[in-house]
Amino acid sequence: MSSAPETKAVFPYERQAANGDEMPSGLDYPDKVTYLLFRMLYAQLRMGIVDRETAIREKRKIMREYEHYKFVEQMGKHHVDTIRRTEMARAAYRKSRTLENADLLLIAIDGGDYRKKEGAIQ
Numbered sequence: 690m691s692s693a694p695e696t697k698a699v700f701p702y703e704r705q706a707a708n709g710d711e712m713p714s715g716l717d718y719p720d721k722v723t724y725l726l727f728r729m730l731y732a733q734l735r736m737g738i739v740d741r742e743t744a745i746r747e748k749r750k751i752m753r754e755y756e757h758y759k760f761v762e763q764m765g766k767h768h769v770d771t772i773r774r775t776e777m778a779r780a781a782y783r784k785s786r787t788l789e790n791a792d793l794l795l796i797a798i799d800g801g802d803y804r805k806k807e808g809a810i811q
Contacts, residue, residue: 700727700755707731719758726751771798 700706702713702720706727716724730751734744778794 700724700752703727717762719755719762722758723751723755774798774800 700720700723702716702724705713706724709728709732712721712724712728727748730739730744730747733739734741739747775794775797778790778797782790782794784790
């Protein structure tokens, strides 16, 4: 099957799935589901249940869904990281609403010290 041109994602375990290999351990949920879908799709192609053109169309659909769920997963991780990174600064600001604590909160949100950047207001 040719790669899906309209998607940006590449599924790293496609060859193993196509060969019917056992799923690698340690995969995240979108990778597990995609691995099983590819293993099933390639098996159906080999058995003649689906033809090549149908398999190509289905692969494209699978890859679009994979790309979507990897993005959702990435956004969830980013959100959790931001909450963790800002937790202490938020608590300090709630306790004492000072400019210094506001600065610390902004630094935690941005992931860096904006005051050190060239041209920043100080």
